[in-house]
Amino acid sequence: MKAVVCAPDAPEGTAVTDVPDPAPEPGEVVVEVNACGLCGSDVHAIEHGRTVEGQILGHEFGGHVVEVGPEARGWRVGQAVAVNPLGACGRCRACRKELPFRCTAAPNLGITAPGGYAEYVAVPADQLVAMPDGAPVEWGAHAEPLAVALRAVALAAVGPADSVLVYGVGAIGLNAIFALRAAGVESVVGAGRSPGRRHAAAAAGADIVLDTRAVSVREHVARTGRRFDAVLECSAAEGAVEESMDVLAPGGTCVVVALTSAAAKVPLGPLVGEGLGLVGSCAFRPIDFTAAVAHVTSGRLPVADLISERVGLQETPDALVRLRRPGDLVRVLTVPGADSRGPDPAG
Numbered sequence: 001m002k003a004v005v006c007a008p009d010a011p012e013g014t015a016v017t018d019v020p021d022p023a024p025e026p027g028e029v030v031v032e033v034n035a036c037g038l039c040g041s042d043v044h045a046i047e048h049g050r051t052v053e054g055q056i057l058g059h060e061f062g063g064h065v066v067e068v069g070p071e072a073r074g075w076r077v078g079q080a081v082a083v084n085p086l087g088a089c090g091r092c093r094a095c096r097k098e099l100p101f102r103c104t105a106a107p108n109l110g111i112t113a114p115g116g117y118a119e120y121v122a123v124p125a126d127q128l129v130a131m132p133d134g135a136p137v138e139w140g141a142h143a144e145p146l147a148v149a150l151r152a153v154a155l156a157a158v159g160p161a162d163s164v165l166v167y168g169v170g171a172i173g174l175n176a177i178f179a180l181r182a183a184g185v186e187s188v189v190g191a192g193r194s195p196g197r198r199h200a201a202a203a204a205g206a207d208i209v210l211d212t213r214a215v216s217v218r219e220h221v222a223r224t225g226r227r228f229d230a231v232l233e234c235s236a237a238e239g240a241v242e243e244s245m246d247v248l249a250p251g252g253t254c255v256v257v258a259l260t261s262a263a264a265k266v267p268l269g270p271l272v273g274e275g276l277g278l279v280g281s282c283a284f285r286p287i288d289f290t291a292a293v294a295h296v297t298s299g300r301l302p303v304a305d306l307i308s309e310r311v312g313l314q315e316t317p318d319a320l321v322r323l324r325r326p327g328d329l330v331r332v333l334t335v336p337g338a339d340s341r342g343p344d345p346a347g
């Protein structure tokens with residue numbers, strides 16, 4: 001089969017090549033990938049050389065079952081599925097702490113096991129979620145980033161009367177806006193720099209979208225007089241955590257979703273005196289993934305509107321390079337079948 005493999009010495013950091021087709025182990029099925037989202041974490045890993053030669057990345061995917069291995073009961077060839085890339089044994093300390101991405105007893109597809117930038121992937125059957133008949137198969141690729149957002153919103157512990165800031169409106173921030181809408185939050189404010197992404201934030205349901213190049217979040221709060229019950233920090237911008245802590249109402253929580261090695265200065269006076277919370281959110285639990293599939297397939301959240309481009313496997317190495325400076329690009333999908341089908345009919 002064709003796959004995009006990591007090639008740290010290649011100019012683009014990845015290359016399209018032929019690799020052996022996966023064969024299902026007991027308890028696994030083979031999924032033909034319909035679409036896989038190109039994730040910023042993969043883009044950064046490739047850009048900074050944190051990949052292994054021959055590794056197949058890609059963890060936001062779905063497709064059809066094409067082969068059912070022994071002991072993989074309950075699945076049939078042709079079934080449309082969304083793939084939860086995070087295996088979880090359910091018994092280890094990491095799993096009990098609801099941190100399945102730290103579980104070492106199960107595969108993490110696209111990280112520790114081959115992922116979705118390929119025609120086929122072997123997937124443990126317990127990491128599949130069935131897509132309902134009639135739902136576009138491509139929607140399976142939307143569940144993973146929405147699951148990340150649902151986990152972050154759960155950690156923010158917000159409800160209908162609350163006001164929440166989504167700081168940074170890239171793919172995860174935009175999914176967070178959907179997740180907050182789904183949670184019935186009264187007021188959702190987005191903040192971002194790129195005009196295209198801010199437009200997408202308004203379309204996703206943000207009540208107000210701040211252009212942080214023109215007005216800071218602090219200035220906005222000083223003007224309106226309303227602090228936030230929670231901030232979802234999805235920007236990794238310098239100073240964003242400090243600013244987020246400054247604009248929280250007493251008892252509010254800052255959920256840091258953007259994965260960054262940068263240090264932040266946290267004001268401890270308000271942290272203690274106003275009972276603020278500061279928590280990191282990484283990945284999601286199995287229940288978040290199942291909930292994400294339900295939200296996506298209900299059709300209530302227009303997650304498909306976030307797609308900026310669909311590319312074939314052949315164009316994927318170039319797209320992964322372009323996403324290093326995304327500008328207005330929000331989400332790019334690799335669609336392995338597009339190589340043989342020709343250009344994207346949707347334009």
Ligand SMILES: [Zn+2]
Pocket residue numbers: 039040041059060
């Ligand atoms: Zn991702």
Ligand SMILES: [Zn+2]
Pocket residue numbers: 088089090091092093094095103104105106
């Ligand atoms: Zn575990």
